[in-house]
Amino acid sequence: MVTAVTEGIQVSVEVTYQAEFSSPHQHHYVFTYKVTIQNKSPYTVQLLKRKWEIFDAAESPKIVEGDGVVGQQPILETGESHSYVSGCNLKSGLGKMKGIYYMEKLFDGKSIEVVVPEFQMIANIFHN
Structure with missing residues (x-):
């Protein structure tokens, strides 16, 4: 798990390689990642x-942008957290992602760019 904190907003990411949904011989590797966002700041x-940078050893880097996360734009009061699971397909078994969440402080409308820490996606293709 990797974690970063920006202005009291903590973002943690945990990655899982999904071997049962992957086909290495067809250059298809599936990863899921669970993100937990915790509001440790004094404001809502x-x-x-969101903006993601996706790096795959077999391809050029990609930028993916959009509204919210998995169709939601969660509001987090002080002490609250929000978790979600999403996924990424790679053509190689080696990649990484990092990103930014664009958030707004609801009391004054000010914007915050919250860092999503870089995380590795490495396929475990070796079996004992």
């Missing part, structure tokens, strides 16, 4: 947008 925030 809302996650409005």
Whole structure:
């Protein structure tokens, strides 16, 4: 698990290689990642947008942007957290992701760019 904190907003990411959904011989590797966002700041925030940078050893880097996360724009009061699971397909068994969550402080409308820490996606293709 990797964790980063920006202005009191903590983002933790845990990655799992999904061997049962992957086909290495067809250059198809599936990863899921669980993100937990914890509001340790003194203000209420809302996650409005996201931007991901996806790096795959077999391809050029990709940028993916959109509203919210998995169709939601969660509002987090002080002490609250929000978790979700999403996924990424790679053509190689080696990659990484990092990103930014664009949030807004609801009391004054100020924007915050919250760092999503870089995390590795490494396929465990060796079996004992």
